[in-house]
Amino acid sequence: MNEMPDSLCRLSAAQMKHLCCGCGLCVAVCPTGCLRLLENTRGHLEAACPDAAVCAACGRCAAVCPGLRREPSYHLDLPSAIVFGHSTDGAFRWNAASGGLTTELLTYLLHSHAVDYVVTSGRYEDGRKPQPVVTRDAAQLRTLCGSNYCPVPMGLAIENVARLEGRCALVCLPCAARGVRRLMEHDRSLAGKIAFIITLLCNHAPSFRATAHLARRHLRLRDLSQIESIRYRGQGWFGQAVLSARDGRVARVPYSEYFAGPFASHFRRPRCQMCLDHFGVFADISMGDADFVKYRQARDNPGETVCFVQNAALLAALEDMKAAGRITLSREIRHDELTRIYGPLLAGGHEMVAARRAVGAIVPLSEPGTPAVVQARWDVALRRNLEFHEAMSGGSPSFHLYQALRTVHRLANRARE
Numbered sequence: 001m002n003e004m005p006d007s008l009c010r011l012s013a014a015q016m017k018h019l020c021c022g023c024g025l026c027v028a029v030c031p032t033g034c035l036r037l038l039e040n041t042r043g044h045l046e047a048a049c050p051d052a053a054v055c056a057a058c059g060r061c062a063a064v065c066p067g068l069r070r071e072p073s074y075h076l077d078l079p080s081a082i083v084f085g086h087s088t089d090g091a092f093r094w095n096a097a098s099g100g101l102t103t104e105l106l107t108y109l110l111h112s113h114a115v116d117y118v119v120t121s122g123r124y125e126d127g128r129k130p131q132p133v134v135t136r137d138a139a140q141l142r143t144l145c146g147s148n149y150c151p152v153p154m155g156l157a158i159e160n161v162a163r164l165e166g167r168c169a170l171v172c173l174p175c176a177a178r179g180v181r182r183l184m185e186h187d188r189s190l191a192g193k194i195a196f197i198i199t200l201l202c203n204h205a206p207s208f209r210a211t212a213h214l215a216r217r218h219l220r221l222r223d224l225s226q227i228e229s230i231r232y233r234g235q236g237w238f239g240q241a242v243l244s245a246r247d248g249r250v251a252r253v254p255y256s257e258y259f260a261g262p263f264a265s266h267f268r269r270p271r272c273q274m275c276l277d278h279f280g281v282f283a284d285i286s287m288g289d290a291d292f293v294k295y296r297q298a299r300d301n302p303g304e305t306v307c308f309v310q311n312a313a314l315l316a317a318l319e320d321m322k323a324a325g326r327i328t329l330s331r332e333i334r335h336d337e338l339t340r341i342y343g344p345l346l347a348g349g350h351e352m353v354a355a356r357r358a359v360g361a362i363v364p365l366s367e368p369g370t371p372a373v374v375q376a377r378w379d380v381a382l383r384r385n386l387e388f389h390e391a392m393s394g395g396s397p398s399f400h401l402y403q404a405l406r407t408v409h410r411l412a413n414r415a416r417e
Contacts, residue, residue, distance in 0.1 A: 018270035019067035020046050021175040022205075024153030026061035029183065035061060037153050043207030044269050045151040063186065066179035067271050078281065079308040081315050082338070084290040085322070085329040086304050094302050096145045097233035098289040101305030101327060102171070102198065103145045105287075105314070107138045108321050109169050114313070115195050116166030120144060121152045124230035127246075129208065132157035134164070147232040149206050151269075155179060158190070167195040173202045174280040175271075181282040196314060199280030201288025201306075201342075203264075204272035210263045218251035219243055237303040238289070279342075284311035292337035306333075 022045030027035045034054035040046045049055060062068060086099030093100045109115045118141060122133040130152045135141060154172040158180070161168055170180065177199050184191035211230060215221040228246045233239040238255035245251075258264075280286035290306035309315045322329040 019274075020044075020065075021067045021179075021271055022046060022151045022153065022269065023066060023155040023172075023176040023179055025064045025066070025155030025158065025176070025179040025183065027153075028155050028158040029060045029064055031058060031060070032056050037156070039208060043151075043209030043212070043267065045153055064179045064183045066175045066182070069178075079286075079310050080312065081309040081331070082306065082333055083309065083315075083318065083329050083331050084293065084304050084306040084333060085318075085327050086302070087327055088325060090302070092142060092145075094236065095234045096303060097147050097239065098237065099303035099305035100145060101307065101318075102200070102287045103141055104321060104327050105198070105285075105317065106141055106169060106171070108317055108326070109196070110136065110138050110141075112317070112320075114317065115169045117164065117168050118171065119154070119157045119161060119168050120171040121148055121154065123148065124150075124211070124224070124227060126229070127225045127227055129224070132160075134160050134168075146234050149232050149263075150208050150211055151205055158183065161193050162187075162190055164193075167193055169196040169198060170194055171198045171200070173205065174199045174277045174283065174286070175202075175275065177280050177282045178277070196284045196311065197280075197282065199283035199286045201280075201286060202275075202278050204268045204275070206263060206267045207269065210267035213263060213267070214241060214251075214253060214258055215243055215245075218253055219245050219249055221245060237294075237301055279308055285309045285314045291341045292333070295337070295340070 022037070024037045024045070024047075026047050027037050032054050034049050034051060036048050036050060037045050038048050047061070085101055087093045087096065087101060087104045089100065092103075096103060106118050106120070110118065117134055117136045119132060119134050120141070121144070122130045123144060124130055130148045130150060132152065132154050133144065134157065154170070154176045157170070161170070172180070177197050180194065180197060184194060208224065212224055215224060215227060221227065226246055228244040230244070231242045233255065235242075240255060241253045241258055243251045243253070286308040287305055290304035293301060293304045307318065309318070318327070318329055321327045
């Protein structure tokens with residue numbers, strides 16, 4: 001019997017140890033096409049190799065896998081600028097997920113010819129689950145604003161990027177950004193085609209079963225094939241989920257109702273519980289809800305986007321957009337506001353401490369390419385932020401944090417067995 005190639009052994013280990021992110025990068029770079037991205041019984045996407053004999057043992061899949069390596073976590077001193085704002089188009093801002101700044105930036109990059117096209121996520125439409133979308137049409141971009149809250153294999157779009165002429169802006173989650181950056185280090189031609197990587201702030205990506213749960217509960221549907229369309233967020237901040245069935249029925253579920261329940265707590269990918277980077281260490285800019293604004297204002301706010309900017313060209317683009325009146329932009333953010341909202345997901349936060357222990361038990365600590373300086377900064381931030389969060393929380397973690405701690409410790413113990 002032929003032995004399984006080493007690269008497939010590593011991918012198999014990633015699945016057994018719950019390290020697969022479901023990004024699809026391994027499938028995109030496989031030269032023989034022997035890998036497939038399949039939905040497992042828990043509703044998560046997972047790489048599989050139906051026929052190991054076809055594998056060329058080149059190792060490309062394992063080399064780009066973002067789940068197999070221990071990633072650095074995000075620090076507030078990492079970005080060159082932290083700003084927030086919103087689109088000045090009132091109707092669009094109302095329908096966007098968090099102020100519409102991400103879509104406005106992508107539109108500007110297209111119109112200014114800074115990029116030739118955008119790679120982003122599609123939507124739930126006509127019973128089909130979201131897939132990567134390549135577009136040069138700014139009008140189409142505005143129809144794709146919002147969230148999906150499900151797995152989207154953005155790594156599969158790399159095949160299109162490699163084939164197309166011109167440069168693009170890639171919108172993805174932090175885990176996919178890690179893998180894409182690693183791939184760009186090995187493939188210089190690809191590096192020249194991806195002008196910007198834009199990540200979305202990510203706590204975790206729910207499985208497809210999370211959306212199926214909403215469809216069953218609010219529309220009494222058996223599965224997602226009976227869904228005409230699904231739109232998460234929009235219609236205010238934080239908006240609502242709008243589920244439209246093929247028979248014409250529509251369910252509107254407020255964000256506070258679905259995300260506070262089993263949708264967020266019961267359908268998490270295990271690797272998300274061990275993630276050390278919820279912002280995008282490897283991104284040019286990371287964008288998401290500027291939740292801290294809600295604590296400033298008693299009145300309702302249609303949406304604000306916070307931007308953690310690491311690329312000077314994108315910061316200049318935002319300033320140009322502000323000067324043109326297309327967006328508002330402010331740097332008036334206090335450090336305590338950021339740590340109050342995002343602290344648990346930053347280096348040193350309670351969830352990061354637990355995640356670091358879990359990943360350390362599964363992924364080798366001496367991962368090549370992780371600079372010692374990153375580890376030194378981690379340790380300093382660890383002490384500083386842990387003291388801050390203990391003071392803020394009184395030592396009593398939230399139920400959400402309790403769930404995360406319980407999961408990562410269970411996975412760590414399983415990995416040691």
